[in-house]
Amino acid sequence: MKKILVVEDDKFLRELISQKLAKEGYDVAEAVDGEKGIESVRSENPDLVLLDLILPGIDGFEVLAKMKADPKLDEVPVIILSNLGQKDDIEKGLEMGANDYLIKAHFTPGEIIEKIEAVLK
Amino acid sequence: MMFFQKKKTKLANSNNIAITNYLTDGLLVFNSENKLTLLNPRAEMLFEVLEGRVLGKSILELARFERLSPLVSLLGGEIKPMEKTELQIKENLILEITSTPIARDGERINTLIVTHDITREKLSDKMKTEFVTLAAHQLRTPTSGIKWSLGGVLDGSYGELNESQKEILTKAYKTNDKVIELVRDLLDVAQIEEGKYLRNLVLTSIEDVIKTVLESRKQEIMNKKLNVEFQREDVQKIMLDIEKMEIVFKNILDNAIRYTSTGGKIIITLNRKEKEREVEIHIKDNGIGIPEYEQDRVFTKFFRGSNVMRVDTEGTGLGLYISRNIIEAHGGRVWFESKEKQGTTVHVTIPIKERFGEFLTGKFY
Numbered sequence: 001m002k003k004i005l006v007v008e009d010d011k012f013l014r015e016l017i018s019q020k021l022a023k024e025g026y027d028v029a030e031a032v033d034g035e036k037g038i039e040s041v042r043s044e045n046p047d048l049v050l051l052d053l054i055l056p057g058i059d060g061f062e063v064l065a066k067m068k069a070d071p072k073l074d075e076v077p078v079i080i081l082s083n084l085g086q087k088d089d090i091e092k093g094l095e096m097g098a099n100d101y102l103i104k105a106h107f108t109p110g111e112i113i114e115k116i117e118a119v120l121k
Numbered sequence: 122m123m124f125f126q127k128k129k130t131k132l133a134n135s136n137n138i139a140i141t142n143y144l145t146d147g148l149l150v151f152n153s154e155n156k157l158t159l160l161n162p163r164a165e166m167l168f169e170v171l172e173g174r175v176l177g178k179s180i181l182e183l184a185r186f187e188r189l190s191p192l193v194s195l196l197g198g199e200i201k202p203m204e205k206t207e208l209q210i211k212e213n214l215i216l217e218i219t220s221t222p223i224a225r226d227g228e229r230i231n232t233l234i235v236t237h238d239i240t241r242e243k244l245s246d247k248m249k250t251e252f253v254t255l256a257a258h259q260l261r262t263p264t265s266g267i268k269w270s271l272g273g274v275l276d277g278s279y280g281e282l283n284e285s286q287k288e289i290l291t292k293a294y295k296t297n298d299k300v301i302e303l304v305r306d307l308l309d310v311a312q313i314e315e316g317k318y319l320r321n322l323v324l325t326s327i328e329d330v331i332k333t334v335l336e337s338r339k340q341e342i343m344n345k346k347l348n349v350e351f352q353r354e355d356v357q358k359i360m361l362d363i364e365k366m367e368i369v370f371k372n373i374l375d376n377a378i379r380y381t382s383t384g385g386k387i388i389i390t391l392n393r394k395e396k397e398r399e400v401e402i403h404i405k406d407n408g409i410g411i412p413e414y415e416q417d418r419v420f421t422k423f424f425r426g427s428n429v430m431r432v433d434t435e436g437t438g439l440g441l442y443i444s445r446n447i448i449e450a451h452g453g454r455v456w457f458e459s460k461e462k463q464g465t466t467v468h469v470t471i472p473i474k475e476r477f478g479e480f481l482t483g484k485f486y
Contacts, residue, residue, distance in 0.1 A: 010262055016269040023278060083261035086312070104265040105301045108272040 002120060003027040005046035007037035007063065008081070009055050013104065017050065017081075020109035034058035038066055041073055048116055051098070053082035053089070061096065068097045077119050081112065147216070147236035153229060155180045155200055167216065167236060168192070192236075196220060200232045207239070215240045253311040257304045264304065267297045306439035309368075313446045324358040324475065327366070327400055328391060334370040335389075338378060345383050353391035356400050360474040365447045372440035373404050373467050380465070381408030399453075399470045407464040416459060420445045 004026050008014040018028045029044040031037040034055045041049060041063075049067075053060035060080065067073040080093045085103040093101045099119045102112060141148055147164030151157055156179050160172040168188040175183060180200055184193040188210055195208050195218060203220045210216060217237040222229045271294045273279060275287065282290070335342075335351065342349055377387045390403045411419060420441050448455045452472045459465035 010266070012266045013262070013269065016266070016273065020269075020273065020278070083258055083265060085261075086308070103261070105261040105268060105304070109269050110272070110276065 001025065001027050002047040003029060003044065004116065005029045005031065005037070005040055005044055005049045007031045007034070007040075007049060007055065007060070008052045009033055010052075017109055017112065020113065024113055034060065034063045037063045041067060041076060046076065048120060049076060049078045050081045050112070050116075051078050053080060053084050053093070061092065064093070064096050064098060079112075079115060079119060146238075147234075149234040149236070151180060151200055151232040151234070153231070155198070155232070157183065158231070164236060167210065167214065167238070192218065192234075196234070200234075202232075205237075213240055214238070215243050250311045253307055257307045257311065260300070260304050264297055264301050268294070268301065271297065303439075306443065309443050310439055313443065321362055321364065322360045323363060325361045325363050325366075326358050327356060327361065327402070327471070328353055330361070330363060330366050331370055331389060331391065331402070334367055334374055337371065338374055341378050345378065345381070345385070347378065347381060347384070348386045349389070350387070351389045351391075354393060356391060356393045357473070358475075359400060359471065361451065361471070362447070366451075369444040369447050369469070370402075370404075372444045373469070375440065377404055377406040377408065377465070377467075380410075381406040393473075394470070397470075398473045400473060402469045402471075403466055404469075405464065405466040410461040410463050410465055411457075411459040412461050416457075419457065420455075 004021050006014055006018055006021070006028060008017070008030075009032055014030060014032070018030060021028045029040055029046060031040040034057050037049075037051070037055070038058075040046075051060045051063060055063075060082065064078060064080075067076065067078065074097070077099045078097070080098045080101045081104055082089070082093075082101070083104050085106075090101045100115055102115060107115075141159065141161045144161055144163055147167045148159065148161040149157060149164055150159035156177055157175055158177075160168075160170070160175055162172075165172055168186070170186050170189060175186065175189075180193055180196065181198050183189045191208055191210055195203075195206065200220060200222075202222050203218060206218045208216050208218050215238075217239045219235045219237070221233045221235075223231040223233060271290055274282070275290055275294060331351065331353075335349065374387075374389075381387060386407050388403075388405045390401075390405075392401050393399075394401055445455050448469055448471065452474070453470050455467065455469045457465055457467045
């Protein structure tokens with residue numbers, strides 16, 4: 001069973017995506033801010049991270065940077081799931097090493113899971 | 122009599138001096154040799170120079186003065202005529218420059234430069250754009266929540282639904298998607314206003330762009346049994362921002378599809394205009410048309426034809442506004458002809474630019 005770490009500060013959205021993931025047979029870990037996100041990547045060993053960008057404390061870009069700077073973590077695939085969606089942000093995220101960048105409002109949880117499956121293949 | 126004339130002239134002169142002294146715009150006057158003959162108090166303040174120090178100097182000599190040098194670069198040694206051209210002098214100072222040659226018997230005798238401070242307007246525009254961007258992003262979180270939760274209910278994750286429940290919730294889901302689309306359009310508009318719009322210029326076949334757009338709308342065209350024809354001649358590749366041009370043609374084609382009844386016809390033509398060095402695209406439909414009294418508002422923000430609102434409530438009203446901005450950013454033009462109940466033809470021209478450098482001389486976003 002694959003484990004997905006969800007880093008998302010909005011409770012409603014976090015619950016919706018976690019429930020859907022659990023329903024589709026994934027093991028789910030959650031983090032509510034950037035700090036806890038980094039800790040959880042280390043402690044939970046997820047197979048993939050769903051990373052929001054706008055987070056209290058350190059933001060998603062910083063979390064991504066920290067992951068890529070750590071040789072133990074840089075291989076973990078990351079899908080950015082954010083409502084910040086200007087071309088600049090998307091390019092920045094992909095250049096920093098994210099595997100994909102999805103705008104939350106444009107995808108359903110089912111479609112997000114399809115993207116996860118594509119990355120995990 | 123002479124004495125009276127002289128007194129009138131003296132009075133007129135002192136009136137003129139009073140006017141230039143109290144004018145809230147900066148004023149500079151250059152004579153026929155392009156030497157400075159007047160710099161009013163307001164211009165002294167704006168450009169941080171004293172009239173006494175710069176009077177009599179030629180335009181190019183003025184480039185030595187820090188705050189005047191951007192103005193000199195703009196006007197050039199020949200002091201080009203211009204109207205309301207924006208110029209940034211320093212961090213919190215943006216001016217609108219108007220340069221007017223004054224001629225007598227066909228000879229230029231003076232050039233009048235008027236400088237108008239628009240810093241506050243620019244700041245206000247910037248704040249409005251930032252507000253729209255922030256608001257749009259904030260709107261995405263709750264609309265995502267609605268999309269995900271309603272989507273979950275509709276796909277059976279929270280139990281089976283009966284037909285009427287499915288129906289009403291589907292409508293709610295689609296309504297929310299419309300809000301999400303509007304937010305996307307608002308962000309596009311804000312980006313245009315910020316002037317960051319045309320980014321990736323690449324040599325492209327515009328025929329391919331149109332074919333891609335037609336392909337993406339294949340389903341809707343089939344659903345409405347529309348007869349769509351694409352008549353084209355061979356046109357060379359030109360510099361385009363592909364993503365933005367796709368948005369343009371998607372917007373125009375979407376309108377043609379939406380506002381043409383089932384079984385109607387859409388003809389797209391693509392040809393090259395040799396003399397004008399332009400590519401022309403026409404999209405003609407035989408749909409419901411645009412009422413004459415509304416035709417001059419078609420490209421404004423949020424406009425939707427009154428005859429259209431009854432037929433189809435989709436459409437955010439920003440599509441054509443955004444499209445026109447993109448076309449104009451490429452140096453092109455867009456216009457249309459329309460007759461109610463007969464149809465609309467939208468015309469687009471795009472100049473043939475084959476090198477990146479050709480964009481930098483004109484208006485480049």
